[in-house]
Amino acid sequence: MSSESNAGNARPGRTVTIDPVTRLEGHAKITLHLDNEGRVADARFHITEFRGFEKFCEGRPLWEMPGITARICGICPVSHLLASAKAGDRILAVAIPRSAEKLRRLMNLGQILQSHALSFFHLSAPDLLLGMDSDPASRNVFGLMNAEPELARSGIRLRQFGQEIIEALGGNKIHPSWAVPGGVREPLNSEAGERLKARLPEALETVNGALDLFRKIASRFEEEANALGDFPSLFMGLVAEDGSWEHYDGKIRFVDADGTVVGDGLDPGDYRSFIGEATENWSYLKFPYYKPRGYPDGIYRVGPLARLNICERMGTPRADEAWAEFRKNGGGRPVSSSFHYHHARLVEMLAAVERIGILLDDPELVSEPFRAEAGINRLTGVGVSEAPRGTLFHDYTVDRHGILQKVNLIIATGQNNLAMNRTVLQAAQHYIRGSTIPEGLLNRIEAGVRAFDPCLSCSTHAFGQMPMRVALFGPEGERLDERTRD
Amino acid sequence: MAVNTFTLNGELVSASPGATVLEAARENGVEIPTLCELEGLSNIGACRLCLVEIAGSPRLQPACVTATTEGMEVRTDSERLRQYRRMILELLFAERNHVCPVCVANGHCELQSRAIDNGMEFVRFPYQHPDLPVDITHARFGIDHNRCILCTRCVRVCDEIEGAHTWDVAGRGTGSRVITDLNQPWGDATTCTTCGKCVEACPTGAIFRKGSSAGEMEHQRDRIRFIADARSKREWTP
Ligand code: SF4
Ligand code: FES
Numbered sequence: 001m002s003s004e005s006n007a008g009n010a011r012p013g014r015t016v017t018i019d020p021v022t023r024l025e026g027h028a029k030i031t032l033h034l035d036n037e038g039r040v041a042d043a044r045f046h047i048t049e050f051r052g053f054e055k056f057c058e059g060r061p062l063w064e065m066p067g068i069t070a071r072i073c074g075i076c077p078v079s080h081l082l083a084s085a086k087a088g089d090r091i092l093a094v095a096i097p098r099s100a101e102k103l104r105r106l107m108n109l110g111q112i113l114q115s116h117a118l119s120f121f122h123l124s125a126p127d128l129l130l131g132m133d134s135d136p137a138s139r140n141v142f143g144l145m146n147a148e149p150e151l152a153r154s155g156i157r158l159r160q161f162g163q164e165i166i167e168a169l170g171g172n173k174i175h176p177s178w179a180v181p182g183g184v185r186e187p188l189n190s191e192a193g194e195r196l197k198a199r200l201p202e203a204l205e206t207v208n209g210a211l212d213l214f215r216k217i218a219s220r221f222e223e224e225a226n227a228l229g230d231f232p233s234l235f236m237g238l239v240a241e242d243g244s245w246e247h248y249d250g251k252i253r254f255v256d257a258d259g260t261v262v263g264d265g266l267d268p269g270d271y272r273s274f275i276g277e278a279t280e281n282w283s284y285l286k287f288p289y290y291k292p293r294g295y296p297d298g299i300y301r302v303g304p305l306a307r308l309n310i311c312e313r314m315g316t317p318r319a320d321e322a323w324a325e326f327r328k329n330g331g332g333r334p335v336s337s338s339f340h341y342h343h344a345r346l347v348e349m350l351a352a353v354e355r356i357g358i359l360l361d362d363p364e365l366v367s368e369p370f371r372a373e374a375g376i377n378r379l380t381g382v383g384v385s386e387a388p389r390g391t392l393f394h395d396y397t398v399d400r401h402g403i404l405q406k407v408n409l410i411i412a413t414g415q416n417n418l419a420m421n422r423t424v425l426q427a428a429q430h431y432i433r434g435s436t437i438p439e440g441l442l443n444r445i446e447a448g449v450r451a452f453d454p455c456l457s458c459s460t461h462a463f464g465q466m467p468m469r470v471a472l473f474g475p476e477g478e479r480l481d482e483r484t485r486d
Numbered sequence: 487m488a489v490n491t492f493t494l495n496g497e498l499v500s501a502s503p504g505a506t507v508l509e510a511a512r513e514n515g516v517e518i519p520t521l522c523e524l525e526g527l528s529n530i531g532a533c534r535l536c537l538v539e540i541a542g543s544p545r546l547q548p549a550c551v552t553a554t555t556e557g558m559e560v561r562t563d564s565e566r567l568r569q570y571r572r573m574i575l576e577l578l579f580a581e582r583n584h585v586c587p588v589c590v591a592n593g594h595c596e597l598q599s600r601a602i603d604n605g606m607e608f609v610r611f612p613y614q615h616p617d618l619p620v621d622i623t624h625a626r627f628g629i630d631h632n633r634c635i636l637c638t639r640c641v642r643v644c645d646e647i648e649g650a651h652t653w654d655v656a657g658r659g660t661g662s663r664v665i666t667d668l669n670q671p672w673g674d675a676t677t678c679t680t681c682g683k684c685v686e687a688c689p690t691g692a693i694f695r696k697g698s699s700a701g702e703m704e705h706q707r708d709r710i711r712f713i714a715d716a717r718s719k720r721e722w723t724p
Contacts, residue, residue, distance in 0.1 A: 061622050061630075067700030068588045177588075177700035185702070373697070401622045401673075402696075 030445060030470045031282075032428045032437075034480070040432050043425035045417075045449065046282050054407040062088055062376070062402040067177030069394065072409070078111035078166055079387030081179050082248070083394040088181020090269070090381030091398055092374040100183035100370050105248045106359045107169045107179070108385060112247060113203075113352040114162025115388035116304070116345040119453045120210065121155025124342055127447050128217055151213065154206040158349075161196075161203050165356065168192035183371035190366065197360050200353065204318075207349045211322060214346055221339060228448045230337035231422055232257030234290050234300035235309040236415070238268070238386050244315035245307060245323075245351060247386040253310045254290055254300065259333045261310075263290070268384035271393055275410065288415045299418040302390025303452065304344035309334035316358070319351035338423050338451040345453075376402045387412050389453055413454040423448040435480040437472050442483060445470065493559040507549040507560055508536055518562050519571060519600050521578075521689055522637035523550040524707060526714030527646055533637055535574055535600065538562050546570065571604050580611040581660065582618065583632040584690070590703035591691030597635060598690075614660070621666075623673030626696055627685055629664070634692040636662055640684035647713055652678040686710060 035041035053072050060068060066084040070077035082104055089096055126144045129151075145152045169188055170178035178185050218225075234257070238250040252274070254263035266274055278287040278295045289298030300306070309330070314323045326347050329335045335344070359365060376398060383394040390412030397406040413420075427444045446468065469484040489500040494514060501510035506529070511518050522533040531551040538549045541559035546567070549560075561567070578584075578597060586592050622628035641653040641664065652675050656665045666675035685693050686706050694703045715721045 059620060061620060061628060061696070063697050063699050064588060064590065071588065177702070180697075180699045185699070403620060403622060 030424055030468065032424075032432070032470065032472045034435070034472065034474050036475045038434070040425060040428040043421060043428050044280075044282055045421050045424050054409055057407045058404050060404050062091060062396065062398050062404065063181055065394075065396065065404065066179055066181070069409075070177060076111060076115060076387050076389065078107055078170075079385055079392050080394070081170075081177070082108055082385040083383040083387075083392045085179035085181055085184075086383030086385060087381040087394040087396045088383070089372075090383065091376060091378050091396065091402070092181050092372070093377035094182055094372040094374045096183045096372050097369050099187065099364055099367050100372075101248075102359055102362060102365050103169060103184050103187060103370070104179055106188070106356065106365070107166055108248050109352040109356050109359070110162045110165025110169075112162075112386075112388045113349055113356070114159045114166070115453075116349045116352075117155055117159035117162060119388075120342060120345055120349075121152065121159065123450060123453070125151065125155065127443075127450070128214075128221070128342065151209070154202075154209065158203055158206045161199050162352075164199070165196060168196060180371065182373060183369070185371065187366050187368075187370055193360055193365070196356070200357050200360075203353045203356075204350075207346065207353055208318075211346050211350065214343055218343070224444070224447065225337045225339040228337060228339040228423060228427065228444070228451060230339070231419075231426060232336060233419055233422070234262065234293070234298065235306035235334055236290070236300045236302050237307040237310050237391055238384065239311050240315070242315075243312035245311040245313070245319075245348075247307075252384075252391070255310045255334055257334060257336060259309075259330075263292070268391075268393065269382040271382060271384075271395070271410070277410070283417070285414050285417050286410075287417050288410055289418065296418055299422065300415065301338075301419045302412050302415045303341065303388075304348050305335060305338065305341045306390065307386065308344045308347060314347070314351045316351055316354035319347060319354055322347045322350050338419065338448065341451040341453070376400055389413060390415055413452070416452045416454065420449055420452055420454065423451070432472070435472065435474065437470055437481045437483045442468055442470060442485060490554045490556045492554055492557060495560070495562055501554040503554075505554050507538055507547070507552045507554055510554050511549060511560075511562060516562055518549050519604060520550060521596060521600060521635065522639065524639050524643070524687055524689075524710055526711035527639060527642040527687070530638060530642070533574065533578075533635070535571055537567060537570055539564060539567060568604065571600075572606050575601050575604060575606045576609045576611055578635050579606075579609050580613050582614070582616060582634065585632075588700050589633060589691045590694045590698040590700060591633070591705070592701040594701075594704045595691060596689035616660070621672050622696055623671040624675075624678070624680075624696070625673065626680060627672070627682065627693060628696050629666075629672060629693050630691065631663055632692075633690045634664060635690060636664065637689055638664070639687040639689065640664060640693060643683045643687040643710055647710065648679060648681050648683050650677050650679050650681070653684060683710065683713075 029046040031044050032040050033042040057065060057068055065088065066081045069080040069084045072080050129148060130143055235255045236252065238246040239253045240246040240250045252266035252268055253261060256262050263274060274291050275288050276291045276295060278289060280287060289295045290300050291298060308323060308326055314320045326343055327335065329340055380397045385392050392412055393410040395408040396404060398404055424445055427441065427448045431438055431441045431444060470482065471479060472481040474480050488503060490503055491498060491500050494511060494516060499510065499514045501513065508518055508520065508523065518536045518538065520536045523529055523536065529550040531548040534548055536549040537546040539561040540547050584597065586598055589595065618631040620628060620630045638655060641655060644653045645651040652666050654665055655662055656669055657663050666672045667677055672678065685695060686709050688705065691703050
């Protein structure tokens with residue numbers, strides 16, 4: 001695990017230490033710190049979950065890594081599976097069969113679709129449609145079911161469609177070990193392919209309907225859009241060679257808040273030359289930053305918003321239109337409010353549906369071979385993929401037989417860590433007047449953090465609200481107020 | 487030919503002389519769970535999963551190495567036996583690092599199947615979490631000691647069928663380990679003929695074909711019996 005200390009980042013005031021005894025299991029813990037003028041000077045979103053995956057992968061054979069790492073996250077196993085298999089491809093030093101690449105792409109699109117559908121219809125739509133101050137007891141997918149039954153139902157079906165793609169390829173398992181170093185284990189059988197094709201029109205209709213709806217309600221959320229993580233930052237992600245949207249391969253691009261490309265054509269394998277990883281003693285999650293700008297100025301965002309901000313087009317007709325409309329939010333510059341992650345997800349769902357259609361018609365999808373065989377030809381390999389939540393890196397070092405010696409993972413939520421903290425800070429600055437925590441702040445923080453769709457167990461309760469504890473500290477470190485909800 | 491007549495689970499059955507309780511039970515359609523036993527190899531009674539009750543004997547006896555005798559009364563299933571079997575399985579799971587979901591033999595593992603068949607729902611003993619190596623120095627195969635249950639099938643198949651005796655056991659107690667040659671990396675074991683019989687014989691994912699990912703390692707365990715029958719009975723078709 002690489003961990004660079006951030007000695008240069010001197011924060012004034014008290015050091016907050018995470019006390020594992022008092023921490024509430026599954027609660028998002030947030031501390032806010034006032035300065036002498038009574039303004040919120042610092043906000044920290046503490047991640048106290050530690051799973052130590054990198055450590056216990058060491059000693060395992062390379063070929064087992066996709067299966068092992070797919071278990072890191074129950075929400076996006078496919079992303080880890082692909083990044084891991086790709087790191088394996090690099091170590092075998094093979095170009096995988098074209099069919100295998102297309103099959104992997106198909107699975108990733110299924111993953112993006114199902115994950116975004118979950119995020120939008122199950123987790124965010126209740127906030128957006130029922131209002132952020134509506135009764136928390138019904139501000140969930142069940143409440144949505146009552147208010148907008150058609151929407152809720154079609155959203156659930158859209159998610160199922162994405163999951164069906166994953167299952168059709170990887171088998172009926174939650175954690176498929178289907179992608180392997182060198183390719184994939186099985187192709188798509190033609191029967192499943194036909195079944196999936198038949199579901200495309202409905203999927204398209206659902207996404208279009210959701211986009212229409214979003215257009216209608218977006219204006220209601222102007223205050224939130226301005227107070228929810230609207231700050232300048234860099235954006236990072238993969239782009240295709242021709243500058244279009246990419247989710248599986250390609251090169252890394254960094255764009256700044258003005259839309260200037262500050263880093264382009266970067267090889268993901270060299271990520272260490274442009275991404276630094278800082279650590280803070282109050283969070284187990286590392287804080288990646290863009291190296292040339294230093295820490296924490298090198299703050300960057302990844303995920304749907306970033307991917308749409310860095311690319312020049314989506315590459316499919318309907319999504320291209322939706323993308324152009326989305327980019328208008330930025331008025332010629334990248335779209336900066338984290339609130340627009342929601343909109344970005346919808347555009348990506350549209351792109352995913354279109355691309356799935358193209359892939360399902362591709363005869364190469366079923367042409368053998370599907371797996372390249374090779375031994376250990378390199379001792380290091382970096383695999384990268386665009387997970388629904390952003391760019392994911394798997395960096396492996398093996399011995400000459402293929403036993404893992406070192407593993408470093410850079411996950412999307414980690415890369416959004418700085419931005420999530422900034423979002424919480426911004427919400428706090430906007431809503432806190434004086435030394436108490438107003439009622440509505442927790443909802444805003446929740447919505448702000450959820451916009452990133454972070455894959456933290458505490459933030460992904462599909463039903464009901466995010467359990468949260470927010471504490472407000474004065475300039476001397478005295479506790480002024482605290483609000484907890486379960 | 488004279489036969490032994492004895493009682494199996496309350497029913498009178500017969501067995502050819504010299505047959506073990508396990509063989510006689512199988513002949514009569516009675517299943518006894520086993521792990522270290524593999525048809526075609528000698529039996530050593532290592533795992534104790536096949537324990538049965540024999541009237542008049544205060545101790546439980548392993549069916550795979552207990553000969554049938556005239557008039558004996560055998561019980562292959564009782565609450566006591568089920569408890570012991572579960573305990574044996576739990577001890578096997580606690581002793582090393584068996585992580586089924588990411589194991590190459592997931593879904594094709596005898597240890598896993600026995601645990602399921604015998605209703606092992608949890609492990610009451612503290613996991614030992616030993617720090618054990620994986621050896622993939624061999625060109626085609628690998629051995630993961632985390633998943634080895636020391637059944638010695640690999641040792642026996644290599645010695646008795648292949649005649650190479652590459653495998654053996656070193657150390658004592660929980661420190662025991664299967665080794666290749668004189669405890670050299672498998673890739674350096676000059677006696678290994680790369681026949682792959684140990685790969686087919688292994689009940690778990692401990693010995694595997696290199697390149698296998700989770701759940702991908704299927705064994706053809708009946709090949710061992712086929713080879714043994716071909717040799718001893720001149721039966722050339724499986
Ligand atoms: S490696 Fe397999 S066959 Fe050999 S003793 Fe261990 S479990 Fe048994
Ligand atoms: S099968 Fe009889 S002791 Fe193992």
